[in-house]
Amino acid sequence: MTTSGGAAVKSAPWKDPSARPYVQVDRVTKAFGDFKAVDDVSLKIYKGEIFCLLGASGCGKTTLLRMLGGFETPTSGKIFIDGEDMTGVPPYERPVNMMFQSYALFPHMNVEENVAFGLKQDRIPKAEIKERVATMLDLVKLGDFAKRKPHQLSGGQRQRVALARSLVKRPKLLLLDEPLGALDKKLREHTQFELISLQDKLGVTFVVVTHDQEEAMTLASRIGVMNHGEIVQAGTPSEIYEFPSSKFVADFVGSVNMFEGKLIEDEPEHVRIASDDMGGTIYVSHGISAPPEAIVWAAVRPEKIFMSTAQPAGTDNVVRGAVQDIAYLGDLSIYLVKLPTGKVVRVTQPNTSRHAEAITWDQQVYLSWDATSPVVVTR
Amino acid sequence: MKTAAYLRRFGISGRGLVVALPYLWLLLFFVVPFVIVLKISFSDIDLAIPPYKPLLEWVGKNSLAIKVDFNNYAFLFTDRLYINAFLNSIKVAFISTVLCALVGYPMAYGIARSKPATRNLLLLLVILPFWTSLLLRVYAWIGLLKANGVINNVLIWMGVINEPLTLLYTPFAMYVGIVYSYLPFFILPMYANLEKMDWQLLEAAEDLGCRPWQAFYKITLPLSRNGILAGSMLVFIPAVGEFVIPALLGGPNALMIGRVLWDEFFSNRAWPVASAVAILLLILLVPFMMWYQSVQARESAGAR
Structure with missing residues (x-):
């Protein structure tokens, strides 16, 4: 699945310091009483991006989105859209549309009227409204449902009406709050790809809020991981997954095995960590910036761990354990391996053969990984 | 149980009684008074107690006269x-x-x-x-x-x-x-x-x-x-x-x-x-x- 991403993915404007951001969030804080829902966030989003704000519920991602839409006023800091300061600009004057999590379709209007609502508001000639609504409904494949009321539609159809209604005004920036949250898994996956192709076709910039990391991975050109009101890391999906900058990000995006240890060798091109957690040493083939003897964490993804019954060569990055649990998922299996230290390591193995000699419960196995696999984080 | 079975023979069930209650109430306190008022509205005024003439009256031995006054x-x-x-x-x-x-x-x-x-x-x-x-x-x-x-x-x-x-x-x-x-x-x-x-x-x-x-x-x-x-x-x-x-x-x-x-x-x-x-x-x-x-x-x- 390499479709991920939006029109801006190939050019990667965030790498170009001279590129002008389309949305600029400049040191924005939003406080509700003593509680800072959004805490000193700065962010640059470029034209044609699908930018995902990813985080657990209550992390401030929706508040940030609502500030972009104009539904909340920042306590401090500024938001610029297309170079214009949005301070004091109400929602109805922003070049922005929002797709609400609940879809917020008007129950007393049919599909057509819902989609036409924003255009009527702008006093666009009737004939043009009719044409644009029809085109939009065709685009989201709802042409046959124009006269239905929202309560006569399925969840997926409502979602598409909401999308059509927010896109028909041709906003330069579309905000989507958990756009696929109410859909079942199959429909969600299907809609994710529809959303990307639609975004590609219309050249709109998307900012998507989601708590679903898989959704963020599929959709996003870049992901901003949020925690406690702060953006803890922003980057492309693969950067976030393969190079998490903190324990939180490594843990939040995908599953990970975290080994705590002490830095015993700190060279420019490699480090070695003694981990009581793992009961061995971890060798990593890149340098890190941390003081000697510092406590660090080595994060190893489950799919990057090899599992074997024969002992691998070498002493680093190898550990023995007993299989505690197996979950067979068809395409792959998840093994939970208990180390002598008591730590349980998660390993995933693709089921490449139909008649593989299976590793079973309570079997003693060796776990190992490449020196390039662990990511060392210091916080 | 016995009484319930006994009552059911006459078509009376617990559910029926519960449903009957509001009907009974409306019958007693709405329909009956309404019929009385309707009856009075078609009667003639009279200096008597109550101050109206009855709607139905026996005239002679075997004939009942009804007098509806619009x-x-x-x-x-x-x-x-x-x-x-x-x-x-x-x-x-x-x-x-x-x-x-x-x-x-x-x-x-x-x-x-x-x-x-x-x-x-x-x-x-x-x-x-x-x-x-x-x-x-x-x-x-x-x-x-x-x-x-x-x-x-x-x-x-x-x-x-x-x-x-x-x-x-x-x-x-x-x-x-x-x-x-x-x-x-x-x-x-x-x-x-x-x-x-x-x-x-x-x-x-x-x-x-x-x-x-x-x-x-x-x-x-x-x-x-x-x-x-x-x-x-x-x-x-x-x-x-x-x-x-x-x-x-x-x-x-x-x-x-x-x-x-x-x-x-x-x-x-x-x-x-x-x-x-x-x-x-x-x-x-x-x-x-x-x-x-x-x-x-x-x-x-x-x-x-």
């Missing part, structure tokens, strides 16, 4: 007094309903949009006057509105007026009384409707280019239509037959059908005419009640 009804349409009283009642009820809606809608809206904790307090305050008798509350208005009452005294003290205003025994006083007394009947169904409102719809409307007042006009108002209708009917229907408030606050010129009914019944002892007035009033209000019922049904069905 004159009482015809009389209502010949004397302008009754028609005027009907029309005036409808006018007063209509104006009161509009005033209740104008005052009650913003109040219900305010309550529905306040914090859940404050909401209950505000609702309690709306219902609180019911803890005092209606009569007492109307009398309290006399104390406020009379020539040397609180309102006049305050206005004179503030220097707004020199002479006390004639407030009491005017249509103004009557409307104040009716709106004051019936306001909770508008606010409660209105609140019940607005409370279910999805306020995110207003954000969606603003997002699509509506100013807040446009969003109210295009979204909130149409969606709260059923609440407005329900509240209006709850005010309008009893207000048409209102007697106490116009009698106490409205003065001698407040010609309302409830007043006419009272006069016919107690002063003139014209029970048949009074009954005819009551029946006509009921017939007049039935369409409104049916409308209210259909609105209620729509409201609880959730379709808007």
Whole structure:
């Protein structure tokens, strides 16, 4: 699945310091009483991006989105859209549309009227409204449902009406709050790809809020991981997954095995960590910036761990354990391996053969990984 | 169990009894009195106790004569007094309903949009006057509105007026009384409707280019239509037959059908005419009640 991403993915404007951001969030804080829902966030989003704000519920991602839409006023800091300061600009004057999590379709209007609502508001000639609504409904494949009321539609159809209604005004920036949250898994996956192709076709910039990391991975050109009101890391999906900058990000995006240890060798091109957690040493083939003897964490993804019954060569990055649990998922299996230290390591193995000699419960196995696999984080 | 089985043989079941209860109640306290009033309305007036002639009479040994007198009804349409009283009642009820809606809608809206904790307090305050008798509350208005009452005294003290205003025994006083007394009947169904409102719809409307007042006009108002209708009917229907408030606050010129009914019944002892007035009033209000019922049904069905 390499479709991920939006029109801006190939050019990667965030790498170009001279590129002008389309949305600029400049040191924005939003406080509700003593509680800072959004805490000193700065962010640059470029034209044609699908930018995902990813985080657990209550992390401030929706508040940030609502500030972009104009539904909340920042306590401090500024938001610029297309170079214009949005301070004091109400929602109805922003070049922005929002797709609400609940879809917020008007129950007393049919599909057509819902989609036409924003255009009527702008006093666009009737004939043009009719044409644009029809085109939009065709685009989201709802042409046959124009006269239905929202309560006569399925969840997926409502979602598409909401999308059509927010896109028909041709906003330069579309905000989507958990756009696929109410859909079942199959429909969600299907809609994710529809959303990307639609975004590609219309050249709109998307900012998507989601708590679903898989959704963020599929959709996003870049992901901003949020925690406690702060953006803890922003980057492309693969950067976030393969190079998490903190324990939180490594843990939040995908599953990970975290080994705590002490830095015993700190060279420019490699480090070695003694981990009581793992009961061995971890060798990593890149340098890190941390003081000697510092406590660090080595994060190893489950799919990057090899599992074997024969002992691998070498002493680093190898550990023995007993299989505690197996979950067979068809395409792959998840093994939970208990180390002598008591730590349980998660390993995933693709089921490449139909008649593989299976590793079973309570079997003693060796776990190992490449020196390039662990990511060392210091916080 | 044995008794239950025994009763069932006669077609009596527990469920049947439960369902029968409201019917029994309505039969005793609505249908029977209604039939009696209907009967009286077709009788002739008589100087007797009770003051009307029986509908059925034995004439001779084996013949029962029935005498149905439509004159009482015809009389209502010949004397302008009754028609005027009907029309005036409808006018007063209509104006009161509009005033209740104008005052009650913003109040219900305010309550529905306040914090859940404050909401209950505000609702309690709306219902609180019911803890005092209606009569007492109307009398309290006399104390406020009379020539040397609180309102006049305050206005004179503030220097707004020199002479006390004639407030009491005017249509103004009557409307104040009716709106004051019936306001909770508008606010409660209105609140019940607005409370279910999805306020995110207003954000969606603003997002699509509506100013807040446009969003109210295009979204909130149409969606709260059923609440407005329900509240209006709850005010309008009893207000048409209102007697106490116009009698106490409205003065001698407040010609309302409830007043006419009272006069016919107690002063003139014209029970048949009074009954005819009551029946006509009921017939007049039935369409409104049916409308209210259909609105209620729509409201609880959730379709808007």
